[in-house]
Amino acid sequence: MEFTLHIWRQHGAAEHGAFVTYPVRGISPDLSFLEMLDILNEELVGRGEAPIAFDHDCREGICGSCAMVINGDPHGPLPGTTTCQLYMRHFQNATDITVEPWRARAFPVLRDLIVDRSALDSVIQAGGYVSVNTGAAPDAHAITVAKQAADAAFEAAACIGCGACVAACPNGAAMLFTAAKVAQLAIMPQGRPERSRRVIGMVEAMDDAGFGNCTNHYACTEACPKQIPLRFIAQLNREFLSAALSSREFVELARPHAHEE
Amino acid sequence: MNRLVRLFRTSIGRKLVVAASGVLLLGFLVVHAAGNLLILKGPDALNGYADWMQGHPLLWGFRLGLLGLFGVHIVTAVRLAHANRAARPVPYRRIARLGARLPGRLMVVSGLLLLAFLVFHLLHLTARVVAQSGNPLLDDAGRVDVYGMLVAGFSQPLIVTIYLGAMALLGLHLVHAIEGMFQTLGFNHDSYQTLIRVLAPLLTLLIVGGFAAIPLLVIGGHLHGGG
Numbered sequence: 170m171e172f173t174l175h176i177w178r179q180h181g182a183a184e185h186g187a188f189v190t191y192p193v194r195g196i197s198p199d200l201s202f203l204e205m206l207d208i209l210n211e212e213l214v215g216r217g218e219a220p221i222a223f224d225h226d227c228r229e230g231i232c233g234s235c236a237m238v239i240n241g242d243p244h245g246p247l248p249g250t251t252t253c254q255l256y257m258r259h260f261q262n263a264t265d266i267t268v269e270p271w272r273a274r275a276f277p278v279l280r281d282l283i284v285d286r287s288a289l290d291s292v293i294q295a296g297g298y299v300s301v302n303t304g305a306a307p308d309a310h311a312i313t314v315a316k317q318a319a320d321a322a323f324e325a326a327a328c329i330g331c332g333a334c335v336a337a338c339p340n341g342a343a344m345l346f347t348a349a350k351v352a353q354l355a356i357m358p359q360g361r362p363e364r365s366r367r368v369i370g371m372v373e374a375m376d377d378a379g380f381g382n383c384t385n386h387y388a389c390t391e392a393c394p395k396q397i398p399l400r401f402i403a404q405l406n407r408e409f410l411s412a413a414l415s416s417r418e419f420v421e422l423a424r425p426h427a428h429e430e
Numbered sequence: 431m432n433r434l435v436r437l438f439r440t441s442i443g444r445k446l447v448v449a450a451s452g453v454l455l456l457g458f459l460v461v462h463a464a465g466n467l468l469i470l471k472g473p474d475a476l477n478g479y480a481d482w483m484q485g486h487p488l489l490w491g492f493r494l495g496l497l498g499l500f501g502v503h504i505v506t507a508v509r510l511a512h513a514n515r516a517a518r519p520v521p522y523r524r525i526a527r528l529g530a531r532l533p534g535r536l537m538v539v540s541g542l543l544l545l546a547f548l549v550f551h552l553l554h555l556t557a558r559v560v561a562q563s564g565n566p567l568l569d570d571a572g573r574v575d576v577y578g579m580l581v582a583g584f585s586q587p588l589i590v591t592i593y594l595g596a597m598a599l600l601g602l603h604l605v606h607a608i609e610g611m612f613q614t615l616g617f618n619h620d621s622y623q624t625l626i627r628v629l630a631p632l633l634t635l636l637i638v639g640g641f642a643a644i645p646l647l648v649i650g651g652h653l654h655g656g657g
Contacts, residue, residue: 175523188523238522238524240524241522241524241525267523267524269522269523269524272518272520272521272522273517273518274516274517274518274519275517339514339518339535340514340517340518341514341517341518342441342514342517372440372441372442373440375441376440376441379517380517381513381514381516381517381518382441382444382445382510382513382514382517383441383445383614384445384510384511384514384534384537384610385534385606385609385610385613385614386531386534386535399613399618400618400619400620400623402613402618403612403613403616403617403618403619404616404618405442406442406445406446406613406614406615406616407616409440409442410442410446410616413433413436413437413440413443414433414437419433419436419437420432420433420436424436
């Protein structure tokens with residue numbers, strides 16, 4: 170197969186970027202999209218040019234590293250798929266393919282297709298955990314979890330934190346990510362004690378990180394490689410409203426200020 | 431810190447303001463459309479209803495309340511839209527074609543055009559300073575002849591076109607608004623998601639249909655002038 174690639178090249182965070190066109194030929198339909206980029210990079214290195222920088226790690230569709238917008242779709246045109254699990258047979262031969270980094274104020278471009286996604290980490294740090302005592306492992310049956318709760322929590326926990334929801338959202342909002350991370354713990358008994366503090370901290374951290382506001386376009390869930398359902402966003406809205414109106418923490422806990430590192 | 435102050439500083443709190451004011455405005459639209467349809471019962475019913483409202487002691491309280499609701503709804507929504515634009519400083523070369531259907535993307539545009547229509551509508555039928563020939567006439571009982579005024583107004587094709595265009599915009603606005611309102615207020619569950627998906631276009635159709643019926647009936651010659 171052969172393609173004409175238009176790829177965003179940007180040497181550094183402070184520099185201006187531009188699209189550069191690269192023709193590729195002799196591409197096997199069974200190559201993954203990332204392998205196709207690997208082959209192009211070999212060529213570029215052979216010619217003494219800088220290879221295209223992109224994030225990747227597991228190449229098994231579970232780490233969430235391989236972030237890029239392909240022909241206007243985060244992770245490419247195939248639903249429920251990460252870029253590494255996208256194959257060249259999913260494209261029409263001899264077509265143009267545009268590859269861009271995630272575009273959001275909260276995700277500054279570091280180089281080429283690599284963006285800084287630590288804004289998502291700041292949301293997790295603000296409450297996306299449960300506090301447990303160290304020591305011996307607890308008895309497996311110490312806390313019983315209903316099957317329905319386990320399944321619902323697992324559906325939210327499928328989020329790999331890739332940021333495709335932010336990339337797809339016309340507002341650059343991180344609601345689906347934050348919703349999944351809040352819900353996976355709020356549903357479980359282990360998450361209950363810190364429920365209010367968690368949702369308050371994570372929503373305010375999300376706002377401070379420079380993400381936009383959800384206006385119910387639902388592009389996020391369609392772009393999500395793990396197809397996290399929209400109802401978690403409604404659950405986040407419920408959790409937050411309930412914490413805001415009735416929890417002690419909302420009045421007593423100071424709002425931490427966003428600081429630049 | 432005060433709960434409400436802190437709540438309205440967050441993205442979710444601000445969206446709740448838009449959704450909650452939207453629910454109240456939607457309630458107003460339903461009552462307004464239902465009141466309008468009294469025209470089908472004839473001049474006496476409509477003019478009597480209008481006369482009762484005009485003389486109501488809470489009329490100005492209600493009007494100021496509506497003004498406040500519209501103000502809060504529009505200002506908050508425009509501020510959110512402004513922040514949303516800032517959240518993506520560099521646009522995509524190829525726009526993501528996923529999700530994000532047209533009515534949702536046009537909320538601010540349809541909303542602001544509806545505001546322009548609202549101003550026109552108030553000047554037209556409340557203040558009666560545009561497109562109206564002469565002073566309002568009184569009916570046989572000495573009440574303002576709203577029925578006659580509507581028939582005269584909607585006999586002009588230009589006026590009918592403006593009103594029908596505005597109702598199309600209202601439909602575009604409401605179909606996204608009603609569905610989004612449930613989501614923002616936290617109502618979304620597999621067990622009634624289908625109901626919401628059906629309810630949003632149905633309620634939109636009822637409201638828009640109720641409003642649009644009157645100019646259509648007048649210009650179609652089904653409602654005649656004269657009290």
